[in-house]
Amino acid sequence: MSLQSEARVDLAAIRANVATVRGLTSADVMAVVKADGYGHGLVPAARAALAGGASWLGVATLDEALAVRAAGITAPVLAWLIAPKQPLREAIEADVELSVATDWLLEDVVAAAAQAGRTARVQLKVDTGLGRGGAGRAEWPELVATAAKHAAAGAVEITAIWSHFARADEPGDPSIVMQQENFGAALAIAKDRGVDPPIRHLANTAATLTLPEAHYDLVRVGIGMYGYSPIPGRTFGLRPAMTMRGSVAVVKRLPAGHGISYGHIYTTSRETTVALVPLGYGDGIPRQASNIAPLWIGGRRHTISGRVCMDQFVVDVGDLPVDVGDDAVLFGPGDDGEPTADDWAAALDTISYEIVTRVGARVPRTYVGEEIA
Ligand SMILES: *Cc1c(COP(=O)(O)O)cnc(C)c1O
Numbered sequence: 058m059s060l061q062s063e064a065r066v067d068l069a070a071i072r073a074n075v076a077t078v079r080g081l082t083s084a085d086v087m088a089v090v091k092a093d094g095y096g097h098g099l100v101p102a103a104r105a106a107l108a109g110g111a112s113w114l115g116v117a118t119l120d121e122a123l124a125v126r127a128a129g130i131t132a133p134v135l136a137w138l139i140a141p142k143q144p145l146r147e148a149i150e151a152d153v154e155l156s157v158a159t160d161w162l163l164e165d166v167v168a169a170a171a172q173a174g175r176t177a178r179v180q181l182k183v184d185t186g187l188g189r190g191g192a193g194r195a196e197w198p199e200l201v202a203t204a205a206k207h208a209a210a211g212a213v214e215i216t217a218i219w220s221h222f223a224r225a226d227e228p229g230d231p232s233i234v235m236q237q238e239n240f241g242a243a244l245a246i247a248k249d250r251g252v253d254p255p256i257r258h259l260a261n262t263a264a265t266l267t268l269p270e271a272h273y274d275l276v277r278v279g280i281g282m283y284g285y286s287p288i289p290g291r292t293f294g295l296r297p298a299m300t301m302r303g304s305v306a307v308v309k310r311l312p313a314g315h316g317i318s319y320g321h322i323y324t325t326s327r328e329t330t331v332a333l334v335p336l337g338y339g340d341g342i343p344r345q346a347s348n349i350a351p352l353w354i355g356g357r358r359h360t361i362s363g364r365v366c367m368d369q370f371v372v373d374v375g376d377l378p379v380d381v382g383d384d385a386v387l388f389g390p391g392d393d394g395e396p397t398a399d400d401w402a403a404a405l406d407t408i409s410y411e412i413v414t415r416v417g418a419r420v421p422r423t424y425v426g427e428e429i430a
Contacts, residue, residue: 059382060423062303062336064416066097068105069426070298070390074282075109077294078265084272087113087135087258089279091121096341096416097283097299100128101424106282107132108428115277119143122153135180135217138190145169149177154216158182158192163203167212179204180217180256181247185239186232187223194239201247208252217256217275218247225263225271226287233264237271263287284390285398285409297397299413300389301420305354306369307333308381317371318363323348330374334385337368341417342387343405346370350404353386353395355379388412 079086088111089095094102103114103125114130116122117138125134136148137156146169148155157163157179170177181204184191192200207213220240224230240259247253257273262281264271266288280287284297311331317323325331332354338344347364355377362373372385386395398412405412 059304060421061306062340062420063301063423064096064420065300065302065423065425066101067296067298067300067390067426068101068424068428070284070296071097071102071105071282072109072426072428074284074295074298075106075111075278078262078276078278078281079110081293082265082269082272082276084258084260085113085275086111087115087275087277088282089115089277090125091115091117091279092414095279095283095410096414098422098424099124100130101422102282103128103130103132109282111278111282113275115279119145119148119153122148123151126151126153137180137182141165145177146173149173149175152178154178154180156180156182156190156219157204158184158190158200160196160200160203163200163207163213167207170212176211177213178216179213180219180254181215181252183218183220183240183243185220185236185243185259187221187236189221191220197243198246198250201250201252205250205252215252215254217254217258218244218252219256219258222259222261222264222271225261225268228263228267228288233268233271261287266291266293280410283413285413287408297388297390299398299416300395301336301387301416302389303334303336303385303387305332305379305381305383305385306335308379316363317373318347319366320364323363323371323373325373330376330379331362332372332374332379332383332385333369334372335369336385336387336420337366337370339367339417340420341415342370343407343415345405346401350387351396351400352388353384353393355383356394358394358396 088106114134122136135154182191258275260276265276389395391397398409401412
């Protein structure tokens with residue numbers, strides 16, 4: 058049996074990408090596996106990254122962190138996006154490190170640690186200019202002082218101070234140096250208040266690839282481990298891990314002037330062969346890909362013809378001899394000429410991150426390149 062559609066993930070590529078990153082830095086590597094490992098599968102991606110030399114895992118939510126632990130993975134894991142009323146006690150008991158940037162969360166963590174009868178491991182996050190999460194300049198000194206007090210009482214252990222870049226994917230942007238300076242200032246403010254944890258981290262993939270002076274003790278690598286570069290035009294030797302494919306389900310000839318798919322926004326210009334691919338927006342293929350996005354069928358590149366529907370779309374392949382059951386490759390590593398997620402991103406005016414992460418739950422993830430035990 059072959060699968061009607063699949064997102065095939067090359068775990069050897071993930072291992073190799075992490076090893077490539079490790080070769081660029083003396084810092085430890087945190088593999089970022091939030092959002093189901095950017096669509097690649099949380100646990101398989103995490104295991105492959107650890108096999109490739111990562112020593113930390115990073116996730117957004119506590120549920121993601123707990124899923125890592127439920128799989129039996131014992132590597133340090135940091136969760137950095139926590140809204141009220143989340144399972145803090147469970148996370149503390151599971152040895153999940155918690156990013157804290159607000160008074161309310163610090164107090165909730167202290168209370169949960171007391172319930173657990175454990176010391177919670179926290180990483181204090183400072184906003185150095187992103188303007189998103191993290192304690193602002195005004196809140197930072199007090200957050201640090203309060204955390205120091207709770208650390209002295211044994212409720213928390215402050216393991217790290219960290220921050221996140223806004224524009225590291227635009228090398229040379231003045232905000233980058235400014236954020237590094239602000240990070241240095243935030244570290245100094247913390248040190249003045251007796252908070253001088255062993256780990257400082259700031260770099261995402263872009264900064265890991267282009268800005269060694271921002272590596273500190275740990276780099277957080279997301280998109281790079283999946284094989285995409287956030288810096289336009291430079292690959293850094295990374296290899297895309299995911300191949301998104303479907304099997305052609307219908308092939309037929311249509312006459313000239315025939316409308317294709319909902320709304321007939323594509324019309325055949327001459328008698329032609331059309332192929333139906335069983336993937337649609339229910340699988341995470343953006344409807345915006347209608348008439349725009351590239352794919353590979355029968356050894357050639359084509360463009361989606363007409364509207365992407367919930368479950369399917371159509372491709373005008375001209376007179377190419379395409380058969381039912383042939384592979385339609387939407388994106389892959391690009392080895393054979395197939396498009397990459399970067400090509401999709403360029404066509405749709407988005408980023409590779411969104412293309413791979415939005416692949417839907419209906420599409421089975423399959424794995425190749427497992428380590429041979
Ligand atoms: C998602 C995320 C990362 C990873 O970013 P990449 O650009 O994919 O490397 C790092 N840090 C934080 C805080 C994130 O949210």
